[in-house]
Amino acid sequence: MNETKTNVQSNIPVLDRWNLEIIGIVLVVLFFLVAPFFIYPVFLMKAMSYAILGMSVNLLLGYVGLLSFGHAAFFGLSAYMFGHFAKEMDFGVALSMLIAVSGGTLLGVLFAMIAVRRIEFYFAMITLALAQLVYFFCVQAEFTGGDDGLQGIPRGEILGFSLLENSHLYGFVLLMFLFCLLFVFRIINSPFGEMLKAIRENPERVTSLGCSPRTYKFIAFVLSAFLASIGGALKALVFQIAALPDVHWLMSGDGVLMALVGGIGTLIGPIVGALFIVWAQDGLAEIGMSVVVMQGLLFMATVLLFRKGIVGELGRLKKYFR
Amino acid sequence: MEHFSMMALWGQLVVGLINGSFYALLSLGLAIIFGLLKVANFAHGALFMLGAFSALLMHRYLGVNYWFALVLAPLVVAAFGVVFERLALRRLYHLHHLYGMLLTFGLALVVQGVVLDRFGASGASYPPPDLLRGGLDLGFMFVPVYRLWVIVAAIVVCACTWIVIEKTKLGAYLRAATENPELLKTFSVNVPLLLTATYAAGVGLAALAGVMAAPIYQVSPMMGADIIIVVFAVVVVGGMGSISGAIFTGFGLGLLEGVAKVVYPEAANSVIFAMMALVLLFRPAGLFGKET
Numbered sequence: 001m002n003e004t005k006t007n008v009q010s011n012i013p014v015l016d017r018w019n020l021e022i023i024g025i026v027l028v029v030l031f032f033l034v035a036p037f038f039i040y041p042v043f044l045m046k047a048m049s050y051a052i053l054g055m056s057v058n059l060l061l062g063y064v065g066l067l068s069f070g071h072a073a074f075f076g077l078s079a080y081m082f083g084h085f086a087k088e089m090d091f092g093v094a095l096s097m098l099i100a101v102s103g104g105t106l107l108g109v110l111f112a113m114i115a116v117r118r119i120e121f122y123f124a125m126i127t128l129a130l131a132q133l134v135y136f137f138c139v140q141a142e143f144t145g146g147d148d149g150l151q152g153i154p155r156g157e158i159l160g161f162s163l164l165e166n167s168h169l170y171g172f173v174l175l176m177f178l179f180c181l182l183f184v185f186r187i188i189n190s191p192f193g194e195m196l197k198a199i200r201e202n203p204e205r206v207t208s209l210g211c212s213p214r215t216y217k218f219i220a221f222v223l224s225a226f227l228a229s230i231g232g233a234l235k236a237l238v239f240q241i242a243a244l245p246d247v248h249w250l251m252s253g254d255g256v257l258m259a260l261v262g263g264i265g266t267l268i269g270p271i272v273g274a275l276f277i278v279w280a281q282d283g284l285a286e287i288g289m290s291v292v293v294m295q296g297l298l299f300m301a302t303v304l305l306f307r308k309g310i311v312g313e314l315g316r317l318k319k320y321f322r
Numbered sequence: 323m324e325h326f327s328m329m330a331l332w333g334q335l336v337v338g339l340i341n342g343s344f345y346a347l348l349s350l351g352l353a354i355i356f357g358l359l360k361v362a363n364f365a366h367g368a369l370f371m372l373g374a375f376s377a378l379l380m381h382r383y384l385g386v387n388y389w390f391a392l393v394l395a396p397l398v399v400a401a402f403g404v405v406f407e408r409l410a411l412r413r414l415y416h417l418h419h420l421y422g423m424l425l426t427f428g429l430a431l432v433v434q435g436v437v438l439d440r441f442g443a444s445g446a447s448y449p450p451p452d453l454l455r456g457g458l459d460l461g462f463m464f465v466p467v468y469r470l471w472v473i474v475a476a477i478v479v480c481a482c483t484w485i486v487i488e489k490t491k492l493g494a495y496l497r498a499a500t501e502n503p504e505l506l507k508t509f510s511v512n513v514p515l516l517l518t519a520t521y522a523a524g525v526g527l528a529a530l531a532g533v534m535a536a537p538i539y540q541v542s543p544m545m546g547a548d549i550i551i552v553v554f555a556v557v558v559v560g561g562m563g564s565i566s567g568a569i570f571t572g573f574g575l576g577l578l579e580g581v582a583k584v585v586y587p588e589a590a591n592s593v594i595f596a597m598m599a600l601v602l603l604f605r606p607a608g609l610f611g612k613e614t
Binding site for chain 1: 429
């Protein structure tokens, strides 16, 4: 595959990229520590849970070259499960979240068994179709509460900290978010991550080296579903709602869009993308413009004009700092 | 009871054939576009919806009847497709295939969003033409004439498309361009024009299906989104490799869905997706696909 055919800029030397990623992580941490003093914290928590969804999509798209249009299934199912166990069963935040994330991850195993058999657009279509199946299930199932969804999910407490306190809630979401960020950082800078990138660039070569691309893709998919599930459970915790839009394909599209706008194959791209898109969604809702139209235009503009996304294009400025 | 369930089965088989007609027309268009442009056209459902909407609007504001709409709406949508291909899609041919899919996904959101914004989510019904009103008694069951017309018309359109691609000189160019566009250029064939025409023809087919669907389904902004996900599953089952494969899979899965509605109604809208999963487990390349 020649350079223009690949998804991301991969000419940056490894050590250099690593440093940039650490700088990125530090900036993200600083931003989310300082921002709640200036920005409405619920906005930031929404952005963080969406950013986790974006990161999970990006893990597959940016590092394995697999475009998933089905991540709403994990995000939404986890949100529903969290809501169900926290509200109806009274299991508390920690246990409910554990069950919800396990449920979403298990669903990821099922998806992965089927989806990693095909690549490219077939993979995208399969994930979309499987997620639609989950959507139908959630429409019909009893525990999802139909069109109303699960409302008033209790926040409770975790490790003795009451999450009714907004600063505690923010701290908890931030910690989970940072866990996900470091989790992705660890994956992509491990030998396993190098294998993923090798599969993205040249799967035949990987096969010829005696490794099975499908096994690696399978594991990457499950890890990605795990992340998306965390995002969904956190979203349900913050908004105290789990409803059908969480499992709808538009949500999967949101995940892809955040990765794309922020920068496919960059560590902090999806976070920047999530902040941008959540900001745009809220802004447009105020002036009454269609959010879907804006997102569609954003998709087209990004693909046509700045394919590397915000963070990727900023990376170009790097040469001026040498 | 026995008699009743046989009636239900026949009825659902007709419904299945109707749905199968649309699956076949849409996956046919997707396969043609994909074969040449290597783009999985995510906007296909939105353009199907746009076809139905143009027919509805032409009827409502210009008094254009069904038969003219059957010609005009596909032309309008095809013209839209030409503009989109020339201005946007063309710029992505040299890139990874997934960018084309992302671009057309964006287009689908824009088209659906604009229609939703202008006309609301509820939709409207489109009257069938006078000539095709009423029903026909086949002895064992009663069928609305319009439904029979849709099935026959879809089969004819699919057959014509197959003949054009497999048996004519234009089709030979198309197949040659699918195999090796660079070589075809050296024979002084205008390949970029061929690509534009192919995209226009593919989305025109989607719009034609949309007009045909208008009197059957409620014409609503989301009608395309609902059907395109099913059609994607159909495409995965059939494989994008062959034109006839797309047609047969479309009709076949429509029938399967119809049978499921009688046997196990709760799972009817899931049966195609379940079929897709099964095919992927046992024959990953699809029923008619080449191994990749």
